[in-house]
Amino acid sequence: MNVDAKKMHQIEIQEYQNLVDGIKPKPDILKNCIWAFLVGGMICGLAQLMVNYLLALGMSRIDAGSAVSCIMIFLAAFFTGIGIYDELGKRAGAGSIVPITGFANAIVASAMEYKREGYIFGVGARIFSVAGPTLVFGFAVAVLVGLIKVFLSS
């Protein structure tokens, strides 16, 4: 393509983008946001209920937090397994993705999906397809923060 043809193509692309933007329906942001707020809030509220209960039993704050995370992950795994969590996700969007239950759902859904390719390279390898990137960036930032602290305190 010579320079003029390239420029023409760019203009064509821009014009087409304008046409698409004009026609393509936008997501119903208000409805999505209400769903996300309510579902996300309820998941966190449920977790808080359990934390408060464990604290009342005399458990330490850190242990209670870990225990509740585990319970929430279990619940997410269960509801993913029986095929309910994805139905919730269609409506709730970020409301069921952002909480740790969404993280668990991504892990469990990947593991279940690739079972038919075997337990080692199916389940074992694919279980981290979404969780892997998440942990990589979480650990990377955590180690960086740790190193900065070591550097500052020496």
Place this chain on the structure above:
Amino acid sequence: MPAYKKRGSQTVVFEDTPVITSWASIVGPKEGQGPWGGDFDQVLADYMFGEKTWEKAEKKMLQEAINLALNKRDLQVDDAELILAGDLLNQTVSANYAARELARPFLGLYGACSTMAETLLVGAMLVDGKFFNRLISATCSHHYAASRQYRFPTEQGTQPTPSTQWTATAAGAVVLEWAGVGPRVTSATIGQVVDLGQTDVADMGSAMAPAAAHTLKTHFEDLQRLPDYYDLIVTGDLARVGMAIAEQLFIRDGLVPRPNYSDCGVLLYDEKQDVDAGGCGCGCAAAMLCGPLLKKMLAGEINKLLLVATGALMSPTMSFQGESIPGIAHAVAIEN
């Protein structure tokens, strides 16, 4: 006497117009509940079709659709001299494995969701070219097999956008012969790949619409026809968003989209069926053609049909590498 069947830049006209002597379609439960449920040869009760995986179910659907199309004319698999087929999955496994079972000469073709038109037009050329007397053109897709390859694991909670399309669980097969009774393939326009920079992997309609418009414009230019030549012009699987865009592009190109234009992705499902923008997948155009559309041609309700099957040549790998989504569309004219 070189290339005397070619017209204009991209179109071929057939001389001994190949005949679609038989056809068959098999669809999944959701497609069976749609407005055309009664027009398909077989509606599956579930997505597994007695197999252990979705990929194997898809392969079986293709194989059974081919068998069914042959059996309707009291033919056996061995009577087919060639099978032309393709599908959406990596390495077109459904077509390859169906062809393994059928054990006939086989050419695998990939045109994403345009595969029905692609196999049909290549088949028509081979028949008109006197290379074969009888061959099969077929394709298929399976919602969950496509979903796990192109999108997310089935059980992952993801939110569709209004432009998301539902990959049809469907297979269609036609028997093409040099002589016989049935609708005839009269001309075809081979599309070129058109890419106007669309990158949204949840919106195939917008990626494919320019290809559909380009192929249609070229078809009418090459044959010096007007759109009202056809009783029905039907695109493959643009669905509601892509069809609305395509209509604008037709008007820009001086074509009149109404009232004889529609889209298989819009037709295949009822609006209440929770499919967002509509249907997509190779099986979408294939099942509509090998179900309601050819049935209507047989009944004389449609006498001149132009099928413009559209394909988004999307690859998750290339999308991750920042590439846009190329589209393609092939047009096949079928007349009584």
Place this chain on the structure above:
Amino acid sequence: MTPLYMAFLGGGVLCLIGQLIMDLTKANITPGHILVGYISTGAVLSGLGLYQPLVDAVGAGATIPLSGFGHLLVQGTLRAVESDGLLGAFSGGVEAAAAGITCAIVFGYVAAVLFNPKD
């Protein structure tokens, strides 16, 4: 103890922000992007000392969203650096998150054994 309504509000708002990111930005934001974004943002805010006040205010409303998981990793790392020095920078995060990660893997595996993806 954090009252329930504070956890509900905090968690709801954090999810609402995620929804706005998904709906207002150009397409192709997947759950994977959201999860990576939240864990990284949470970890950075935690390192800057900005996440703990949020946790104090809304409790599970801040710890259950994945940003809270990033906070957990960073706080574990910082505690370990205080006790073990340089080695702690590498061991603290996993130690703090060990229960959550192991649970997710084990339950994921068990679910894969017990259940099949549904139609």
